[in-house]
Amino acid sequence: MSNSTESESRKLLGRLRDAMASDIEGQARLNKIPHLIADSMECEVCAVYLFRDEETLELCATVGLNPEAVHHTRLRLGEGLVGRVARSGKPINSPDAPAEPGFRYVPETGEEQFRSFLGIPIQRLGEKLGVLVVQSRDTRAFTPDEIYALEVVAMVLAEMTELGAFVGAGDGLAARHQQAVLIRGLTGQEGTAEGHVWLHEPRVVVTNLIADDPAREIGRLNEAVDKLRVSVDEMLAINAGGDQEQLQVLEAYRMFANSKGWLRRMEEDISAGLSAEGAVEKEQSQARARMGQVQDPYLRERLSDLDDLSNRLLRHLTGQCHRNGAELPPDPVLVARNIGPGELLEYGRVLRGIVLEEGSVGSHAAIVARALAIPLVVRAPRIVDEAMNGNQIMVDGDQGIVHLRPEDTVVKAFRDKMAMKAKAQERYRSIRDKPAITLCGARIDLTMNAGLMADLPSLEGSGAEGVGLFRTELQFLVRNKMPKRTELAALYSHVLDAAHGRRVVFRTLDIGSDKVLPYMKPTDEPNPALGWRAIRVGLDKPGVMRMQLQALIRGAGGRPLTIMFPFVAQYEEYRAACAEVDKTIAREKRLGHVLPATLEIGAMLETPSLAYAPERFFQEVEFLSIGGNDLKQFFFAADRENERVRRRYDTLNVSFLSFLEQIVERCKRSNTPLSFCGEDAGRPIEALCLAAIGIRALSMRPASIGPVKSLLLRSNLTELRAVMDAARERGDQSVRPAVMDYLRAQV
Ligand code: PEP
Numbered sequence: 035m036s037n038s039t040e041s042e043s044r045k046l047l048g049r050l051r052d053a054m055a056s057d058i059e060g061q062a063r064l065n066k067i068p069h070l071i072a073d074s075m076e077c078e079v080c081a082v083y084l085f086r087d088e089e090t091l092e093l094c095a096t097v098g099l100n101p102e103a104v105h106h107t108r109l110r111l112g113e114g115l116v117g118r119v120a121r122s123g124k125p126i127n128s129p130d131a132p133a134e135p136g137f138r139y140v141p142e143t144g145e146e147q148f149r150s151f152l153g154i155p156i157q158r159l160g161e162k163l164g165v166l167v168v169q170s171r172d173t174r175a176f177t178p179d180e181i182y183a184l185e186v187v188a189m190v191l192a193e194m195t196e197l198g199a200f201v202g203a204g205d206g207l208a209a210r211h212q213q214a215v216l217i218r219g220l221t222g223q224e225g226t227a228e229g230h231v232w233l234h235e236p237r238v239v240v241t242n243l244i245a246d247d248p249a250r251e252i253g254r255l256n257e258a259v260d261k262l263r264v265s266v267d268e269m270l271a272i273n274a275g276g277d278q279e280q281l282q283v284l285e286a287y288r289m290f291a292n293s294k295g296w297l298r299r300m301e302e303d304i305s306a307g308l309s310a311e312g313a314v315e316k317e318q319s320q321a322r323a324r325m326g327q328v329q330d331p332y333l334r335e336r337l338s339d340l341d342d343l344s345n346r347l348l349r350h351l352t353g354q355c356h357r358n359g360a361e362l363p364p365d366p367v368l369v370a371r372n373i374g375p376g377e378l379l380e381y382g383r384v385l386r387g388i389v390l391e392e393g394s395v396g397s398h399a400a401i402v403a404r405a406l407a408i409p410l411v412v413r414a415p416r417i418v419d420e421a422m423n424g425n426q427i428m429v430d431g432d433q434g435i436v437h438l439r440p441e442d443t444v445v446k447a448f449r450d451k452m453a454m455k456a457k458a459q460e461r462y463r464s465i466r467d468k469p470a471i472t473l474c475g476a477r478i479d480l481t482m483n484a485g486l487m488a489d490l491p492s493l494e495g496s497g498a499e500g501v502g503l504f505r506t507e508l509q510f511l512v513r514n515k516m517p518k519r520t521e522l523a524a525l526y527s528h529v530l531d532a533a534h535g536r537r538v539v540f541r542t543l544d545i546g547s548d549k550v551l552p553y554m555k556p557t558d559e560p561n562p563a564l565g566w567r568a569i570r571v572g573l574d575k576p577g578v579m580r581m582q583l584q585a586l587i588r589g590a591g592g593r594p595l596t597i598m599f600p601f602v603a604q605y606e607e608y609r610a611a612c613a614e615v616d617k618t619i620a621r622e623k624r625l626g627h628v629l630p631a632t633l634e635i636g637a638m639l640e641t642p643s644l645a646y647a648p649e650r651f652f653q654e655v656e657f658l659s660i661g662g663n664d665l666k667q668f669f670f671a672a673d674r675e676n677e678r679v680r681r682r683y684d685t686l687n688v689s690f691l692s693f694l695e696q697i698v699e700r701c702k703r704s705n706t707p708l709s710f711c712g713e714d715a716g717r718p719i720e721a722l723c724l725a726a727i728g729i730r731a732l733s734m735r736p737a738s739i740g741p742v743k744s745l746l747l748r749s750n751l752t753e754l755r756a757v758m759d760a761a762r763e764r765g766d767q768s769v770r771p772a773v774m775d776y777l778r779a780q781v
């Protein structure tokens with residue numbers, strides 16, 4: 035920026051600051067702004083357009099245009115040049131605006147006399163507030179310096195309380211954080227929670243955007259950047275050799291922290307009159323605006339890294355520490371852009387609920403939240419910007435909805451829902467110790483799925499008869515390096531201690547596909563769900579499998595042990611895995627370790643191929659468990675991780691049920707114990723139908739045991755089976771409608 039433009043820009047910012055600090059308020063204060071800007075930029079026109087609602091901009095103050103048009107002229111988003119600036123979030127600079135495509139002539143403003151046009155979005159930290167326009171009679175193109183100076187002005191303007199008031203937020207931008215907001219995301223873990231916001235990374239509050247002494251501000255900025263670089267280097271040193279993903283992020287931090295372009299832009303911002311904090315925030319704002327437009331996931335990640343880094347820099351500058359002295363509320367609901375599984379485990383069970391702006395249903399944080407049974411909503415747009423520490427918040431994990439600062443009526447309806455749920459919980463508690471025997475006398479074995487030590491207290495509370503699926507990979511996923519054999523043995527031993535003699539089915543490592551170990555070299559596979567995963571990895575790289583088998587045997591310490599191999603697609607794989615177990619047993623014996631009292635080895639049936647395995651397989655395998663999540667995705671060729679298709683096919687589709695029935699029949703013939711441990715086992719209607727086709731063991735999330743048992747106790751499977759068969763004979767696609775009609779008639 036040239037020196038003269040710089041000093042002009044600083045002068046203008048100084049005048050704006052004086053205007054903003056003056057006693058007059060409201061429209062009168064806003065009216066002063068266009069005068070100051072037009073004078074400084076030597077333009078005839080300056081106009082401030084602000085959003086009335088999400089779709090409409092309103093002319094709110096002007097010099098040069100017809101004053102009668104103020105609060106009358108409105109434009110839709112995308113309409114005319116102003117609407118286009120608002121929509122794209124990018125400036126438009128035209129020496130001859132009426133000749134531009136999309137120019138919309140607004141007669142009441144009298145703007146037809148003006149040819150050149152510069153429109154700049156008014157936004158702060160990614161939030162669009164309006165458009166600032168300058169126009170002049172001559173056909174002049176505004177210089178990059180002028181555009182830049184107006185951007186700085188627009189950012190400072192965004193701070194004005196009047197602006198907040200005009201965009202309908204009451205007393206300025208801060209007031210936006212007092213309004214009720216409803217945010218729709220996705221279910222990460224079911225359940226409802228009420229509490230108060232606890233921001234995982236609280237935002238830094240910047241109040242001084244303008245400064246008079248650029249040399250001092252540049253000195254402050256450089257000092258803070260030096261501190262930032264040192265802290266990033268320290269983080270890198272601490273994490274060296276650890277979590278790959280984390281390292282990648284830190285490397286990106288280092289790259290940005292050393293980026294000359296970033297620093298230069300911030301120095302220019304300071305020269306234009308901003309404080310060091312204002313400069314950081316301006317660059318951060320622009321990165322956020324870009325984030326909203328970039329589709330590429332890698333670039334988005336990098337922009338979000340830059341956002342995090344800017345926050346760190348602001349903390350160095352303002353001296354506001356991480357927590358700002360805030361205290362964890364007694365009923366915290368964690369709000370974060372994203373969070374790692376380790377950090378979440380550190381919070382543990384104190385959290386009432388979790389809301390993540392990013393995250394996904396299958397993310398590691400979601401796995402941990404599920405293990406801790408904490409209601410979780412993921413992909414909740416804008417939650418981090420909207421929420422303030424201490425705000426009241428209600429999380430509906432069932433619907434994927436978040437109510438922030440809810441109105442009284444919402445609070446009441448939400449509490450009614452929670453009370454109904456609590457009543458149901460009471461009912462479930464009363465049947466906790468009853469076996470699940472249906473009206474027709476069938477006994478269904480209900481067990482729980484687990485994967486972390488944090489799951490095990492649920493064993494007592496839920497009434498589970500054991501652990502039907504212990505996903506051992508979770509222990510590997512939540513760490514940033516490979517756990518040691520002794521650590522694993524100790525963990526497995528604790529799990530068995532906590533089970534008090536109940537059967538625990540340990541599934542060997544099921545990695546690959548959606549479960550990628552942070553410390554494993556990533557393999558780039560076109561179709562990871564069909565790729566190198568689970569037992570395929572175990573058999574190709576037997577070192578880890580052997581280590582885990584040893585840990586299991588040592589953890590059992592002479593107690594009965596049950597091992598299950600995941601994703602077995604053919605008999606040979608099961609045999610090869612059993613051979614590994616035999617070898618490990620022989621080795622452990624040689625080493626003098628005590629062997630399990632009994633050893634059962636089973637397999638998961640997760641690919642249709644295994645349903646058609648040779649008879650010998652069904653005779654040899656000691657038990658089978660249907661991994662319905664995977665089996666269903668392969669049966670229907672519908673990716674379980676893909677939101678577009680994952681709910682497309684009904685589990686109660688007659689083709690799928692007929693297929694499951696064939697498996698039941700084969701197991702009956704060979705006397706092979708069969709269970710079902712996919713998510714569907716925990717859905718009462720699905721569980722009932724699985725029982726009706728002859729599956730006698732279901733393993734599910736602990737919270738599902740009560741609802742499933744409650745329905746089983748009231749049901750007659752023989753009658754239900756007849757209803758299902760009739761639907762099949764009629765040619766229904768799914769038995770669900772018939773089953774639902776039948777159940778409704780029962781109550
Ligand atoms: C399944 O596929 O149904 C299963 C229980 O395993 P996971 O969900 O861990 O793949």
Ligand code: MG
Nearest residue numbers: 640661663664
């Ligand atoms: Mg599976």
